[in-house]
Amino acid sequence: MSKSLPAMTIQDVRTPDPKRFIPGATGDWEVVIGMEVHAQVSSNAKLFSGASTGFGAEPNAHVSLVDAAMPGMLPVINEECVRQAIRTGLGLKAEINRRSVFDRKNYFYPDLPQGYQISQYKQPIVGEGKVSVSVGPDREGRFEEIEIGIERLHLEQDAGKSVHDQHPTMSYVDLNRSGVALMEIVSKPDLRSSDEAKAYLTKLRTIMRYLGTCDGNMDEGSLRADVNVSVRKPGGEFGTRCEIKNVNSIRFVGQAIEFEARRQIGVLEDGGAIVQETRLFDPSKGETRSMRTKEEAHDYRYFPDPDLLPLEFDQAYVDALGRDLPELPDDKRGRLIDSLGLSAYDASILVSDKAIADYFEKVAAGRDGKLAANWVINDLLGALNKAGRDIEDAPVSPDQIGAIIDLIREGTISGKIAKDLFEIVWNEGGDPRELVESRGLKQVTDTGAIEKAVDEVIAANPDKVEQAKAKPSMAGWFVGQVMKATGGKANPQAVNDLVKQKLGVEG
Amino acid sequence: MSVDLQTVKRVAHLARIAVTEDDAARMTGELNAILGFVEQLDEVDVSGVEPMTSVTPMKMRERQDEVTDGEKAADIVANAPATDANFFLVPKVVE
Numbered sequence: 328m329s330k331s332l333p334a335m336t337i338q339d340v341r342t343p344d345p346k347r348f349i350p351g352a353t354g355d356w357e358v359v360i361g362m363e364v365h366a367q368v369s370s371n372a373k374l375f376s377g378a379s380t381g382f383g384a385e386p387n388a389h390v391s392l393v394d395a396a397m398p399g400m401l402p403v404i405n406e407e408c409v410r411q412a413i414r415t416g417l418g419l420k421a422e423i424n425r426r427s428v429f430d431r432k433n434y435f436y437p438d439l440p441q442g443y444q445i446s447q448y449k450q451p452i453v454g455e456g457k458v459s460v461s462v463g464p465d466r467e468g469r470f471e472e473i474e475i476g477i478e479r480l481h482l483e484q485d486a487g488k489s490v491h492d493q494h495p496t497m498s499y500v501d502l503n504r505s506g507v508a509l510m511e512i513v514s515k516p517d518l519r520s521s522d523e524a525k526a527y528l529t530k531l532r533t534i535m536r537y538l539g540t541c542d543g544n545m546d547e548g549s550l551r552a553d554v555n556v557s558v559r560k561p562g563g564e565f566g567t568r569c570e571i572k573n574v575n576s577i578r579f580v581g582q583a584i585e586f587e588a589r590r591q592i593g594v595l596e597d598g599g600a601i602v603q604e605t606r607l608f609d610p611s612k613g614e615t616r617s618m619r620t621k622e623e624a625h626d627y628r629y630f631p632d633p634d635l636l637p638l639e640f641d642q643a644y645v646d647a648l649g650r651d652l653p654e655l656p657d658d659k660r661g662r663l664i665d666s667l668g669l670s671a672y673d674a675s676i677l678v679s680d681k682a683i684a685d686y687f688e689k690v691a692a693g694r695d696g697k698l699a700a701n702w703v704i705n706d707l708l709g710a711l712n713k714a715g716r717d718i719e720d721a722p723v724s725p726d727q728i729g730a731i732i733d734l735i736r737e738g739t740i741s742g743k744i745a746k747d748l749f750e751i752v753w754n755e756g757g758d759p760r761e762l763v764e765s766r767g768l769k770q771v772t773d774t775g776a777i778e779k780a781v782d783e784v785i786a787a788n789p790d791k792v793e794q795a796k797a798k799p800s801m802a803g804w805f806v807g808q809v810m811k812a813t814g815g816k817a818n819p820q821a822v823n824d825l826v827k828q829k830l831g832v833e834g
Numbered sequence: 835m836s837v838d839l840q841t842v843k844r845v846a847h848l849a850r851i852a853v854t855e856d857d858a859a860r861m862t863g864e865l866n867a868i869l870g871f872v873e874q875l876d877e878v879d880v881s882g883v884e885p886m887t888s889v890t891p892m893k894m895r896e897r898q899d900e901v902t903d904g905e906k907a908a909d910i911v912a913n914a915p916a917t918d919a920n921f922f923l924v925p926k927v928v929e
Binding site: 370371372376377378379385386387388389390391392393395403404405406407408409433435436437442489490491493494495496497498499500501502626628633635636637638639 | 890922
């Protein structure tokens with residue numbers, strides 16, 4: 328927890344921006360936010376024991392004698408957790424500390440059997456870094472790029488879980504989470520609105536998902552945030568902050584900040600003062616309230632854990648991990664814009680989720696990037712959104728969308744038929760090429776057949792023909808009728824040309 | 835550095851150790867004697883010396899990321915004073 332660290336000089340790296348100000352009775356206010364994000368490390372076993380990290384097990388099934396803090400048990404660090412912390416640090420463009428130290432953070436709570444949490448205090452494994460965050464889009468569809476400083480990242484143990492509603496006088500304690508590795512990622516107080524805070528947390532999650540260092544699943548508690556909020560007059564001295572603990576969804580982060588900023592402004596405008604305290608966000612009421620914990624709970628009496636030696640590794644190890652990092656979202660976005668010619672907007676959407684980016688790259692392989700982007704964003708994501716499904720269980724595979732795009736490019740089907748074909752594949756599955764054959768969806772390019780259809784429509788509508796001669800834009804009506812008569816299978820360009828030729832109109 | 839009666843009571847409470855008034859008064863004297871003894875270390879000039887976190891000249895041992903333990907919930911809760919369905923039961927604690 329950063330607040331108990333030795334005082335550091337806080338630098339204001341942002342320029343106050345009126346569009347983020349919150350109006351109050353005495354003028355505008357500016358909110359200042361810093362976040363401590365707890366991310367569960369993706370690993371098979373816990374940080375200091377060989378018990379499983381799997382979610383949803385029976386009570387106390389994933390517990391070793393180390394996790395239950397039985398006398399005489401000693402912690403042995405999991406090398407994978409160290410590796411994942413370093414990789415995350417590299418993804419945050421942060422300084423990696425080749426020597427770090429584990430400390431005991433002492434407090435008393437039933438779901439913490441050791442009576443202390445093994446954490447890192449003065450010498451964390453990762454130091455300062457930075458994250459580039461896209462905020463938006465605004466009403467004009469624009470994104471704003473901001474840079475948020477990272478103060479540190481350290482490794483620590485998670486605690487167990489207490490259940491309070493099973494018994495009138497007893498709490499139930501399950502230690503399955505006890506000892507699971509967490510990365511606490513502490514930002515600098517560089518955030519200036521709830522939207523920025525939400526975008527920052529989303530970006531952290533995206534980076535960790537690309538790296539495979541945290542699954543980012545907030546429903547299962549893999550990612551939680553403590554949010555430090557204070558308000559001030561724009562550009563003035565930093566105000567006193569309150570810490571909102573354990574917010575477990577991105578939406579709640581936004582709601583908690585909005586409520587807390589307004590609450591603090593209300594207190595200050597009524598002539599009161601903000602008391603530095605820990606608060607809880609209540610999602611059902613949409614408000615924060617003071618945690619009535621005794622003040623001494625914050626007296627953690629940190630000291631180096633005598634059961635553990637300092638954590639040391641050489642630069643060659645760090646360099647090797649750096650070489651093996653996957654392409655990160657910012658780099659991928661740059662590449663999609665530069666080499667595939669996508670718009671910044673489309674590229675931002677595609678890289679925002681690793682699963683979407685992977686899907687898109689499979690569709691785009693060997694095909695036109697923009698066309699692939701249109702299909703993935705408009706058709707696939709649109710349909711998924713409508714159906715309330717995730718890309719992981721999309722009923723249409725990248726190969727299937729790719730085949731539909733190929734069929735359009737080859738002139739085998741029209742764009743309109745392609746949309747119908749997509750729907751058939753979505754609902755029924757199957758190979759798009761075979762479906763085109765079996766359902767007779769092939770585009771009619773045979774000029775004779777199209778000509779016949781055009782002639783029929785013209786012959787049946789002599790009045791419209793007269794109108795079209797006076798008003799050439801009426802030709803569109805004939806094109807529509809011919810397309811209808813051919814079940815949408817006629818090549819629209821060929822129909823257009825023939826209609827104009829037969830009516831004797833231009834344009 | 836020295837401690838007063840208040841501090842001794844506070845430290846005892848933080849550690850959840852029950853200490854009577856009489857014992858607290860006695861321990862204040864004992865703790866101050868110990869602290870005075872430790873204070874003699876201040877006579878050594880340690881400027882520029884890195885704090886030592888271990889006395890063993892060895893590298894920390896690491897484990898592979900393999901599940902090798904757990905799946906013994908009944909053993910884990912075997913000695914607990916109160917349990918239900920392999921949960922530990924403790925006097926109710928609610929924030």
